[in-house]
Amino acid sequence: MKCEEVRFNLIEENINLEITKHLDQCTDCSSFNHMYKEMKTTTIQGINSICPPEIEKTKKRKTKLLIVAASLLLALLVVLPFVSHGIARQLEKIPFLEALFSFDEGLYDGFTRARDIEYSVSENGIDFTVHRVVAESARTAIFYTIEGELPEDIWFNIPSYRRGGISSIREQDLENGHSGMLQLTETLPADLEILKLEIKDISNFSNFETDLPLLTAKIPIELIETFENDEYSGLSVENDGLELRADIALGITGTRIDFQINDWDYIYLKEESRIDASSISLFGETLLPRGITVQLVDRRGHSYRPVSGSAVSQSSYYKGTTIFTPATDRKGLRIRAEGFIEESDPLQLNFRKILWRWQTPTIWLHDTLVSVEDLELNDKETVITISYQHGRLADVRDLYVTDSQGNRYQLLNSSLSIPGFDNPFEKDIVDLLELMETDWDREYRRLKKYQELRFEPLPKGENAFKLHADTVLFKSTTVLEIPVPTK
Numbered sequence: 318m319k320c321e322e323v324r325f326n327l328i329e330e331n332i333n334l335e336i337t338k339h340l341d342q343c344t345d346c347s348s349f350n351h352m353y354k355e356m357k358t359t360t361i362q363g364i365n366s367i368c369p370p371e372i373e374k375t376k377k378r379k380t381k382l383l384i385v386a387a388s389l390l391l392a393l394l395v396v397l398p399f400v401s402h403g404i405a406r407q408l409e410k411i412p413f414l415e416a417l418f419s420f421d422e423g424l425y426d427g428f429t430r431a432r433d434i435e436y437s438v439s440e441n442g443i444d445f446t447v448h449r450v451v452a453e454s455a456r457t458a459i460f461y462t463i464e465g466e467l468p469e470d471i472w473f474n475i476p477s478y479r480r481g482g483i484s485s486i487r488e489q490d491l492e493n494g495h496s497g498m499l500q501l502t503e504t505l506p507a508d509l510e511i512l513k514l515e516i517k518d519i520s521n522f523s524n525f526e527t528d529l530p531l532l533t534a535k536i537p538i539e540l541i542e543t544f545e546n547d548e549y550s551g552l553s554v555e556n557d558g559l560e561l562r563a564d565i566a567l568g569i570t571g572t573r574i575d576f577q578i579n580d581w582d583y584i585y586l587k588e589e590s591r592i593d594a595s596s597i598s599l600f601g602e603t604l605l606p607r608g609i610t611v612q613l614v615d616r617r618g619h620s621y622r623p624v625s626g627s628a629v630s631q632s633s634y635y636k637g638t639t640i641f642t643p644a645t646d647r648k649g650l651r652i653r654a655e656g657f658i659e660e661s662d663p664l665q666l667n668f669r670k671i672l673w674r675w676q677t678p679t680i681w682l683h684d685t686l687v688s689v690e691d692l693e694l695n696d697k698e699t700v701i702t703i704s705y706q707h708g709r710l711a712d713v714r715d716l717y718v719t720d721s722q723g724n725r726y727q728l729l730n731s732s733l734s735i736p737g738f739d740n741p742f743e744k745d746i747v748d749l750l751e752l753m754e755t756d757w758d759r760e761y762r763r764l765k766k767y768q769e770l771r772f773e774p775l776p777k778g779e780n781a782f783k784l785h786a787d788t789v790l791f792k793s794t795t796v797l798e799i800p801v802p803t804k
Contacts, residue, residue, distance in 0.1 A: 431450060458500050461499065468518040551564070556797055578635045611639055651799065658791070666687075717772070
């Protein structure tokens with residue numbers, strides 16, 4: 318269905334499943350729908366304010382509907398150009414926003430609701446300007462430009478803000494400075510009117526906490542008031558010795574989930590960042606399957622796309638914050654954690670030479686077919702080429718070869734190749750983030766991988782040897798899932 322047809326049906330209030338799916342995928346139509354609803358509500362409230370209840374009789378209903386329709390048409394024709402012009406002006410001031418908004422439509426929605434602040438302060442040769450502030454339950458975003466004689470490294474500090482983290486997205490687009498966005502990952506107090514922000518020089522990192530600020534700004538905050546903001550804390554579920562705890566904020570700009578996964582039984586648990594993709598890993602140095610993922614899933618099982626997030630891990634827990642695109646349907650939402658990694662028994666492949674020909678093994682390991690494609694023994698090295706396609710097998714490590722006498726031969730080096738798979742790291746960062754959540758993972762799991770392993774040479778005349786992997790990691794089938802309450 319084309320965008321024009323969708324928007325016509327939205328105005329006619331002919332909503333069906335096809336239109337709902339289109340709104341989930343089309344940022345422009347989703348923004349149009351939201352703006353149309355706001356204008357309709359505002360217009361009807363305005364009509365009600367000038368039409369006393371006693372004259373709203375049956376004879377007047379048709380006239381009222383005509384007034385509403387005409388008012389909405391006028392609003393769409395008159396207001397939309399000004400909204401677009403205002404946003405265009407801001408995009409000129411902060412050039413990186415266009416690329417950011419194409420990936421983060423919820424932030425764009427909040428940006429269009431926020432008013433222009435154009436708050437400026439100058440201190441110590443630095444000019445700092447805040448253009449807009451988006452503040453609501455999921456996050457707070459401060460859009461700014463900074464110019465002047467900047468130190469090599471600066472640090473943004475909010476003295477009274479201690480609950481959540483501050484992340485900065487910058488674009489070096491100015492001749493003498495940059496534009497950017499500061500993101501706070503927790504809700505600000507509802508009665509907050511002024512947010513104090515300090516800019517410090519951290520070039521001398523050892524003393525930055527005690528240094529006086531280079532600049533202090535007192536930014537006026539206008540919180541977005543909306544019935545859509547819902548927050549729930551203390552949600553939890555436990556399964557197989559693992560516990561998922563989560564707080565969730567459902568807002569206009571997105572859905573924020575603060576999570577912590579506790580490993581009470583201390584089973585072998587790792588996530589991707591802790592799986593050391595070294596040269597002795599069978600499955601390569603960079604393209605490991607992702608480990609723990611925390612997702613926001615709708616009633617149909619579709620996952621909302623994450624737009625930002627961070628996480629840290631220790632031996633017994635994994636915690637972080639992820640912001641997803643806004644939840645368009647509040648019913649049936651679930652927070653899901655999966656991709657846990659466990660350790661299984663060591664791997665052993667037996668090679669035998671029968672009638673001057675080597676017999677190469679093929680095995681199934683955790684739903685993954687592992688085959689030996691090629692074998693070469695010479696005076697300098699033993700080369701084994703293995704192919705595989707991912708099932709639940711995540712990684713194989715601590716590789717070595719033993720001969721028929723039990724002597725051990727070390728791995729010299731290894732290399733991974735995936736014919737037909739483009740290198741995702743050459744892509745633009747926004748494209749890469751989208752690819753990570755869609756085609757990359759599916760394509761990577763589908764294609765056949767080849768791992769070339771080079772070991773120390775075996776003795777001449779050897780007719781049997783074994784390939785060992787002391788560490789075998791596989792993806793657990795454990796899934797932790799929490800239903801999100803609805804009011």
